[in-house]
Amino acid sequence: MPAPAIIQPKGLSDRLTALFWRRPRLLLGLLLVPPLFWLGVVYLGSLFSLLIQSFYSIDEFSGMVVPEFTLKTYAELFRAANLDIIIRTLLMAAAVTLGAALIAFPIAYYAARFAKGRWKAVFYLGIMLPLWSSYLVKVYAWKLILAKEGIVTWAAGITGTSSLLDAVLALPVVGGGSLSTSYIGMFLVFTYVWLPYMILPMQASLERVPTSMLEASADLGATRAQTFRTVVLPLAMPGVIAGSIFTFSLTLGDYIIPQIIGNSASFIGMAVYQLQGTAGNTPLAAAFAVVPILIMLAYLGFAKRAGAFDAL
Amino acid sequence: MLSDRASLSLRIAAGLGLLFLHLPIALIFLYAFTTEERSYAFPPPGLTTKWFAVAWQRPDIWEAFWLSLQVAAIATALALVLGTLVSAAMSKARFFGREQISLLILLPIALPGVITGIALRTAFGEMGIPFSTLTIILGHATFCIVIVYNNAVARFRRLSGGILEASADLGANAFQTFRHVLLPNLGTALLAGGMLAFALSFDEVIVTTFTAGQQSTIPIWMLEELIRPRQRPVTNVVAMLVFAATFIPILLAYYLTRNGSDVAGSGK
Amino acid sequence: QMTAVGEGEGQLDIVAWPGYVERGDTDKAYDWVTKFEADTGCKVNVKTANTSDEMVALMNEGGFDLVTASGDASLRLVAGKRVQPINTDLIPSWAKVDARLKDAPWFTVDGVHYGVPYQWGPNVLMYNTDVFKEAPKSWSVVFEPQDLPDGKPNEGRVQAYDGPIYIADAALYLMAHKPELGIKSPYQLNEDQYKAALDLLRGQRKLVGRYWHDAYIQMDDFKNEGVVASSSWPFQVNLLISEKQPIASTIPEEGATGWADTTMLHAEAAHPNCAYKWMEHTLNSNLQSDLSTWFGSNPVVPEACTDKSGMQTKEGCTANGMDDFEKIHFWTTPTAKCEQGECVPYYRWVSDYIAVIGGR
Amino acid sequence: MPAAVEFAQVTRHFGNVRAVDGVDLTIAEGSFFAMLGPSGSGKTTCLRLISGFESPTTGTIRIFGEDVSTTPPHLRNVNTVFQDYALFPHMNVRDNVAYGLMVKGIGKTQRHEKAEEMLSLVKLSGYGDRKPGQLSGGQRQRVALARALVNEPRVLLLDEPLGALDLKLREAMQDELKALQQRLGITFVFVTHDQHEALSMADSLAVFNEGKIAQIGTPEAVYNRPATRFVADFVGSSNVLPPALTRALGGPDEWASLRPEVTRLAATGPVTATVTALRYLGSGTRVVLDMGGTELAAIVPAGQPLPEPGTQTAIAFDPAALHIMAGA
Amino acid sequence: MPAAVEFAQVTRHFGNVRAVDGVDLTIAEGSFFAMLGPSGSGKTTCLRLISGFESPTTGTIRIFGEDVSTTPPHLRNVNTVFQDYALFPHMNVRDNVAYGLMVKGIGKTQRHEKAEEMLSLVKLSGYGDRKPGQLSGGQRQRVALARALVNEPRVLLLDEPLGALDLKLREAMQDELKALQQRLGITFVFVTHDQHEALSMADSLAVFNEGKIAQIGTPEAVYNRPATRFVADFVGSSNVLPPALTRALGGPDEWASLRPEVTRLAATGPVTATVTALRYLGSGTRVVLDMGGTELAAIVPAGQPLPEPGTQTAIAFDPAALHIMAGA
Numbered sequence A: 001m002p003a004p005a006i007i008q009p010k011g012l013s014d015r016l017t018a019l020f021w022r023r024p025r026l027l028l029g030l031l032l033v034p035p036l037f038w039l040g041v042v043y044l045g046s047l048f049s050l051l052i053q054s055f056y057s058i059d060e061f062s063g064m065v066v067p068e069f070t071l072k073t074y075a076e077l078f079r080a081a082n083l084d085i086i087i088r089t090l091l092m093a094a095a096v097t098l099g100a101a102l103i104a105f106p107i108a109y110y111a112a113r114f115a116k117g118r119w120k121a122v123f124y125l126g127i128m129l130p131l132w133s134s135y136l137v138k139v140y141a142w143k144l145i146l147a148k149e150g151i152v153t154w155a156a157g158i159t160g161t162s163s164l165l166d167a168v169l170a171l172p173v174v175g176g177g178s179l180s181t182s183y184i185g186m187f188l189v190f191t192y193v194w195l196p197y198m199i200l201p202m203q204a205s206l207e208r209v210p211t212s213m214l215e216a217s218a219d220l221g222a223t224r225a226q227t228f229r230t231v232v233l234p235l236a237m238p239g240v241i242a243g244s245i246f247t248f249s250l251t252l253g254d255y256i257i258p259q260i261i262g263n264s265a266s267f268i269g270m271a272v273y274q275l276q277g278t279a280g281n282t283p284l285a286a287a288f289a290v291v292p293i294l295i296m297l298a299y300l301g302f303a304k305r306a307g308a309f310d311a312l
Numbered sequence B: 001m002l003s004d005r006a007s008l009s010l011r012i013a014a015g016l017g018l019l020f021l022h023l024p025i026a027l028i029f030l031y032a033f034t035t036e037e038r039s040y041a042f043p044p045p046g047l048t049t050k051w052f053a054v055a056w057q058r059p060d061i062w063e064a065f066w067l068s069l070q071v072a073a074i075a076t077a078l079a080l081v082l083g084t085l086v087s088a089a090m091s092k093a094r095f096f097g098r099e100q101i102s103l104l105i106l107l108p109i110a111l112p113g114v115i116t117g118i119a120l121r122t123a124f125g126e127m128g129i130p131f132s133t134l135t136i137i138l139g140h141a142t143f144c145i146v147i148v149y150n151n152a153v154a155r156f157r158r159l160s161g162g163i164l165e166a167s168a169d170l171g172a173n174a175f176q177t178f179r180h181v182l183l184p185n186l187g188t189a190l191l192a193g194g195m196l197a198f199a200l201s202f203d204e205v206i207v208t209t210f211t212a213g214q215q216s217t218i219p220i221w222m223l224e225e226l227i228r229p230r231q232r233p234v235t236n237v238v239a240m241l242v243f244a245a246t247f248i249p250i251l252l253a254y255y256l257t258r259n260g261s262d263v264a265g266s267g268k
Numbered sequence C: 001q002m003t004a005v006g007e008g009e010g011q012l013d014i015v016a017w018p019g020y021v022e023r024g025d026t027d028k029a030y031d032w033v034t035k036f037e038a039d040t041g042c043k044v045n046v047k048t049a050n051t052s053d054e055m056v057a058l059m060n061e062g063g064f065d066l067v068t069a070s071g072d073a074s075l076r077l078v079a080g081k082r083v084q085p086i087n088t089d090l091i092p093s094w095a096k097v098d099a100r101l102k103d104a105p106w107f108t109v110d111g112v113h114y115g116v117p118y119q120w121g122p123n124v125l126m127y128n129t130d131v132f133k134e135a136p137k138s139w140s141v142v143f144e145p146q147d148l149p150d151g152k153p154n155e156g157r158v159q160a161y162d163g164p165i166y167i168a169d170a171a172l173y174l175m176a177h178k179p180e181l182g183i184k185s186p187y188q189l190n191e192d193q194y195k196a197a198l199d200l201l202r203g204q205r206k207l208v209g210r211y212w213h214d215a216y217i218q219m220d221d222f223k224n225e226g227v228v229a230s231s232s233w234p235f236q237v238n239l240l241i242s243e244k245q246p247i248a249s250t251i252p253e254e255g256a257t258g259w260a261d262t263t264m265l266h267a268e269a270a271h272p273n274c275a276y277k278w279m280e281h282t283l284n285s286n287l288q289s290d291l292s293t294w295f296g297s298n299p300v301v302p303e304a305c306t307d308k309s310g311m312q313t314k315e316g317c318t319a320n321g322m323d324d325f326e327k328i329h330f331w332t333t334p335t336a337k338c339e340q341g342e343c344v345p346y347y348r349w350v351s352d353y354i355a356v357i358g359g360r
Numbered sequence D, E: 001m002p003a004a005v006e007f008a009q010v011t012r013h014f015g016n017v018r019a020v021d022g023v024d025l026t027i028a029e030g031s032f033f034a035m036l037g038p039s040g041s042g043k044t045t046c047l048r049l050i051s052g053f054e055s056p057t058t059g060t061i062r063i064f065g066e067d068v069s070t071t072p073p074h075l076r077n078v079n080t081v082f083q084d085y086a087l088f089p090h091m092n093v094r095d096n097v098a099y100g101l102m103v104k105g106i107g108k109t110q111r112h113e114k115a116e117e118m119l120s121l122v123k124l125s126g127y128g129d130r131k132p133g134q135l136s137g138g139q140r141q142r143v144a145l146a147r148a149l150v151n152e153p154r155v156l157l158l159d160e161p162l163g164a165l166d167l168k169l170r171e172a173m174q175d176e177l178k179a180l181q182q183r184l185g186i187t188f189v190f191v192t193h194d195q196h197e198a199l200s201m202a203d204s205l206a207v208f209n210e211g212k213i214a215q216i217g218t219p220e221a222v223y224n225r226p227a228t229r230f231v232a233d234f235v236g237s238s239n240v241l242p243p244a245l246t247r248a249l250g251g252p253d254e255w256a257s258l259r260p261e262v263t264r265l266a267a268t269g270p271v272t273a274t275v276t277a278l279r280y281l282g283s284g285t286r287v288v289l290d291m292g293g294t295e296l297a298a299i300v301p302a303g304q305p306l307p308e309p310g311t312q313t314a315i316a317f318d319p320a321a322l323h324i325m326a327g328a
């Protein structure tokens, strides 16, 4: 007798499987509920409650939050000094993103196209290890490099380039007493600590450019430089955008580096941290926090359209 | 032949870039041996290995270390479960709100850490959850999910969708398919994602400052230590040891995810 | 208000200035926690705060029993009902407290005491003795552009404090140099006086490379960043001197601002019994004596200067400014209502000082 | 005896794509049934409806007489050889083949024995310890076959199993598959878009077009008597004659088909054509003609004289070979 | 007039893989030259040697008489249609086609004009604004063609350009490519592993085996007179007869080949065979025979009687059709 065409279910797991098969949405729901509870309810909820906070104000003398709806805090946010902070942060984030992209590109390009076998592993480790080695200790190491009596000055003294260093420090706005108290120094440190976040997605998207594409370009008569400009660069763009999400966002929110390096002028992250943590002015901190949220949401929207999510 | 070899300028630029990435690290290593204890000056006045012994004997380091280990382990485990669930759902079907969910998963790392930190702090405050090891773990899990998710989703994408159907076709129910087909194939991706998440959690300071109570993880310990210098080289010793300890998992993660993703053009 | 001190709860959470509650792990000789813990069974947890604003914020958030609040925080805490009145009868050593401080206005409201004095001291002018062969006479070295005695300009080589209360230091300087403004107290400024102080600080912005915020980072800056003069606490001065750095401090002729700190009890303190035990403990002459040498401050129990119960000596107290009590303008919170009538309140100090540091 | 598979008015829509659109279909037990059609015509969807990976939007599917609308794939005694084989990359060949038995809870020795048996059936004895990645395309295909057969399914579904193989291997596998089916007597449902493959292997075949079945029947019937212009065109590289031309060539005023092999070149005839191209086939030469705008092909066997491109010629054929398409 | 492409003792080794191994080759200008061979036989490597993406390990390559050993790809007036098309995904179709002109510095209007011209040549006018991702496989193939032709190369290289297309589309594209080559008069070098494709399109073809050329000649020569067993086997699904069998059938004691189309079934003959399988081809039926361990095929045209599988039969053929392979 031939085997039956339909096998009878045995046990709960067979029945459950049948149920999932009949109701695919049920399984989907079961899969999504726990993560969505956390991210969608708790995390988004807390972002939302932060947003609400920004519509409260603070009692000026006692420093207690007055939970009444008001736009006073936003009026405060738009004071010139606070706008300065926002603009300063945005400029720094943009500069850091640009700087990181410029430094990252050759590394990512080399790692993606030319490094083979063992060198590939060397590059991978070379990029990953700085990423995972203590951020704080790195920043302090930089303080030592950039200090007035630090390594850069020492090296400049040895190489006889002190006057060049002085000329750089004498630049208006970005210069300062020493590299460690100037925007240049801060820019360097930011660029340094976020660099791996730029390299990795860049490398990933460069690796996805098929060799045949480069060959097609050469075949059609393009020189290496032309191929680079017209084919490699545009195809690497999603990776650059994905990387810039990180560098931009991380700079927007960092409060430790501006506290240690730079000239004490406040940055958004520092303002949020100080207003919330040390000044207890949660409403204004929240209002400040809304700025990077809006900027990053817009940025993510743009990145999504540029197809950068796949490169993350 | 077209371009087996990089041009000189590219090699120089890449080399300098790598140097830029590693110079400060070399410095960290150097200053783990300096004899000056309260602050750093260049060049170091003398070299000693005593800080390793000192670090070994400092109970606060061990406490912070165990806490960090505990936090990273549990946060990674949580992230593994949650991240795998979403990635399974996301690769399984196209459904309404899919795009929004992918955005949502990205949010905790796309938004600056202060924002995540302050938001979670207010949320915990409002839910009446006291700040403790638990809140640190929850904070870390939030941004670790995306690391696991990215790794798992990439693997799902590479996994020929057929093998899950093949399993059902051969008579396996959903649980058998998960156990015998999905898990073994997702395994290395999850391991790699887990290790990266672990390393990320181990070094996190910004969100932690907001979600921690009186506990200090290794980075928090370092923050306090660096601001209030006593035996400052000890922080470098710790940084160096952490660096050495992450070397292995990162290398492992690399070899686990390497196959198929490192060949030019084979990404998708 | 408590009426009796019972058994300790086994734990005590304190918000304190750095260096204020030492348990001997920076220097074995300075430990006033270990024995307290052994005697009372109250385990002490310390959270350090770097500014008064941070302290207020921590107290607002809760979870702490005690705070070592300075005068610019204490009244805010009282007004915000974050701290509770103290029953001085439960603190036997209360009688020994310096008479000049017992009813000081920064913790006494309508005759009710909201804390126990802890330490007090001036904000000194710290300077590098390689540059200044003799002590600078005036705060002008940090306020006005000028060449320092080594012939180089002071630009980039001086620092100022990264807290809004520093506006008072500018006002104090103006009190001496621009008498026509009629400043009576650096904490009570009308619009004109306030504006003049801000202008002075804006000028100072061009001289200051980085504001100091953290005691230890300021020490680094004096060592590595070429900073040679700044307002500071005796704490940093003592530590730098102990490291054999060419550092000294002075109170210039304009006088100085200063702080007088009070241990205050949180309104919802979870461990009030331990807290009362701690307050009593802080007033013991040995602790006051050691703390004042450690921090470079003055004891609130005058006998600690002389009774040799700790490391402090009469000369030491004099050096720390014990006799200059009248010359010191203690930090208090600026309020809208003041002796002149209308004054600029503290919240404006906060945002305006951020603006000044931001270069506006 | 009920049919192995029966579709009754089955449709499957994806959004507004009608992947399968009102299909009636009966597959006899023990037959080799081919589904032929251009890309996107719904062949794979039909197969997935049988295996249970899709559910019909409307209509009923019966397997051996039983309605399977509530039966999930793992409970259907139907197995599939997937187009990309879908071998489990983490298991060796033996475990791949034994998978179906393992999930049924059959012991290790027993299932390995059976797996070896299957491997020898597909001529892969001795390959049990390799990983799928270490096999060639044809070998993988055979592992997939062995894996699907181990459960002794009553219907075996094959979705373009030979699509990825090169011509030589493909012909060898066609022979093997056909022989295997005859030996086992299982019902094979075979999807392909290769006409030659369908014609040479099937007992019966269905030609799909845009989700509908254009014709169903034996290979001879489909090849010689295409029901519609689409079938004529798709299946045989047949010449399709519009009504006017059919009449001019002596037939009725209807669409007709004429196979190139029966089309001969002649010196005279009712209609003349221009030779536009010659294509060497090895076994002969395909002469492409333009007959008043209609393209026709004639096959000249090897060894016979060939016309020059550009010259005029007429055509001749056995009138019985002209097939009139009623349903066109 | 020098040949379009000339290989003199060219080898290309990768480590110890001899991808191309001592190849001599001459491709006449204006011809359609096909390279045929199994996977891994070195066809692509030869093409890349011409385009300049590989350099010979030893030997010389001449293009129109000039030694190109120092000429980089972008300076060779040779263009390639890549197997995967390699269209630039970030450019629209028009910019893809105009790319070769753009890198030469030709102005926008002029190059767009030329691009449109090329697009109309490949019947894609009006598709200029689409991105490659929005095209079907056949359309992409034509864009790749237009892009390669825009530079007016003197040699066009095509690496299995039709490999990814389905049969129907493939046949249509074969006709188009052949017509285009005749119209433009450019030399086409065409790589494929599909015998039918090579035979029907090429003026001349080279059969590759393990990096060497097994035979080079016209399609007729290769099909009818295979030089080696490999060629006979690979090219025509030919029957390959071992020396003993050749002699038994009346030939010399040599390897020989016999095409199935000229093999007829007969009632009697010197050797008998067993019918093992019948395969319907539409135009006839392929009868598979086992003749003393050698597998043979004979094609029975449609309409003639077919033997039953398992029965015995003899074969007959025109002795002239028996091709003796000297080089086997």
Ligand SMILES: Nc1ncnc2c1ncn2[C@@H]1O[C@H](COP(=O)(O)OP(=O)(O)OP(=O)(O)O)[C@@H](O)[C@H]1O
Pocket (backbone or CB within 6 Å): D014, D017, D018, D019, D020, D037, D038, D039, D040, D041, D042, D043, D044, D045, D046, D193
């Ligand atoms: N899951 C799906 N969602 C949406 N559309 C689908 C889905 N599966 C199939 N289709 C569509 O249904 C139609 C029929 O697809 P099907 O895969 O059955 O074709 P096919 O005949 O197998 O083609 P091929 O020869 O290319 O494999 C196509 O238009 C296809 O795009």
Ligand SMILES: Nc1ncnc2c1ncn2[C@@H]1O[C@H](COP(=O)(O)OP(=O)(O)OP(=O)(O)O)[C@@H](O)[C@H]1O
Pocket (backbone or CB within 6 Å): E014, E017, E018, E019, E020, E037, E038, E039, E040, E041, E042, E043, E044, E045, E046, E193
């Ligand atoms: N860059 C390379 N490195 C090492 N070996 C190579 C390289 N390119 C080709 N080969 C080897 O050279 C041999 C010939 O390869 P080639 O690509 O020329 O074959 P092909 O005839 O085009 O095959 P297919 O039909 O599969 O495309 C193969 O064994 C291949 O593995």
Ligand SMILES: [Mg+2]
Pocket (backbone or CB within 6 Å): D043, D044, D045
């Ligand atoms: Mg299909």
Ligand SMILES: [Mg+2]
Pocket (backbone or CB within 6 Å): E043, E044, E045
């Ligand atoms: Mg090839």
